[in-house]
Amino acid sequence: MEIEFWFDFASTYSYPAAMRIESLAARENIDVVWRPFLLGAIFNGQGMNDSPFNIYPAKGEYMWKDLSRVCGDLQLPFTRPDVFPRNGLLAARVTRRFCDFPWVSKFVRSVYSANFERNEDIASPEIIESCLASIGVDTTSIMKEAVSHESKAMLREQTDEAGRRGIFGAPSFYVGSELFWGNDRLERAIQWAADAKA
Amino acid sequence: MEIEFWFDFASTYSYPAAMRIESLAARENIDVVWRPFLLGAIFNGQGMNDSPFNIYPAKGEYMWKDLSRVCGDLQLPFTRPDVFPRNGLLAARVTRRFCDFPWVSKFVRSVYSANFERNEDIASPEIIESCLASIGVDTTSIMKEAVSHESKAMLREQTDEAGRRGIFGAPSFYVGSELFWGNDRLERAIQWAADAKA
Numbered sequence: 428m429e430i431e432f433w434f435d436f437a438s439t440y441s442y443p444a445a446m447r448i449e450s451l452a453a454r455e456n457i458d459v460v461w462r463p464f465l466l467g468a469i470f471n472g473q474g475m476n477d478s479p480f481n482i483y484p485a486k487g488e489y490m491w492k493d494l495s496r497v498c499g500d501l502q503l504p505f506t507r508p509d510v511f512p513r514n515g516l517l518a519a520r521v522t523r524r525f526c527d528f529p530w531v532s533k534f535v536r537s538v539y540s541a542n543f544e545r546n547e548d549i550a551s552p553e554i555i556e557s558c559l560a561s562i563g564v565d566t567t568s569i570m571k572e573a574v575s576h577e578s579k580a581m582l583r584e585q586t587d588e589a590g591r592r593g594i595f596g597a598p599s600f601y602v603g604s605e606l607f608w609g610n611d612r613l614e615r616a617i618q619w620a621a622d623a624k625a
Numbered sequence: 626m627e628i629e630f631w632f633d634f635a636s637t638y639s640y641p642a643a644m645r646i647e648s649l650a651a652r653e654n655i656d657v658v659w660r661p662f663l664l665g666a667i668f669n670g671q672g673m674n675d676s677p678f679n680i681y682p683a684k685g686e687y688m689w690k691d692l693s694r695v696c697g698d699l700q701l702p703f704t705r706p707d708v709f710p711r712n713g714l715l716a717a718r719v720t721r722r723f724c725d726f727p728w729v730s731k732f733v734r735s736v737y738s739a740n741f742e743r744n745e746d747i748a749s750p751e752i753i754e755s756c757l758a759s760i761g762v763d764t765t766s767i768m769k770e771a772v773s774h775e776s777k778a779m780l781r782e783q784t785d786e787a788g789r790r791g792i793f794g795a796p797s798f799y800v801g802s803e804l805f806w807g808n809d810r811l812e813r814a815i816q817w818a819a820d821a822k823a
Contacts, residue, residue, distance in 0.1 A: 485792070486794070492804070493810075608691070611807075611809045
């Protein structure tokens, strides 16, 4: 049994979901399928040229306070990034290209920590290189492959698939054909997968 | 200690919150302050002339499925209303005018059941009268008072207050100056109030 985890590296509530999903799923013997996509492209398709959290300031102000509370409750470190949303394109290309590699979950968590714990610019290749280096993989070859035409096309196609499958925000989870949206639904999605397996 | 419950009778996720808040709060000896407002006016102020669930169809389709799942998990009956959003103006005027009366919580739940359990037109005075009648209060005098100039002004002022205090959706909960948004945050808001009391 699998849970598909659809996420964007700039997405705020994807941070607590990304940090927790692998260990929560493992308890139920459920595999995580890592599916990065570009949420900005989905928002553009809805006629928005920025995050709704920036377009609607009251909603944005609340989100930062709520996210801080949520991370506190989960004992996750949190620093509000001084740029939002950060451009997660390069990190998403790396993740898409190497999504089946055993190190990918560590890389995903490393990038989220860079953005939401250390307030680092994840749009910068140097930061992504340091995330890769920190997990002990071959940085040079991975960085080169991540920006190949094929890797770029793989991420574009995955973002298109998100739109086709009715994904409108992040984090989202698919268990079979059942969609769950938001960090608040992570436990419910895993329970759904566990029930389906039983 | 009090929890302010800000809600709109058309709001989908306000339904499970409205049905649960009084009993959850009572366990912690916390009083509920019933604060209806007009969410449509808040959306208008954000440049939206309809519910975001109608403006963004993928989000709307998900919401109906998720709400059905949420109500199932809570063992709350649920029928998708065939009009959305329904006009809750009259019910909100009744609630605002009589918010301190001991029967108001029963009335609120009766209107939510009409909309989301029995799929009844809560914009209709006859339905609101039947909600009042079902809880055994003096329907005629209440209906007359609910549409007085003073009652109308009270609801307008409360909706203005929602905007001033940064409320951008429903259900919302205030515990002192701490804002919580969404049925998913009801338990956390009550815990916040209980912690503040201790």
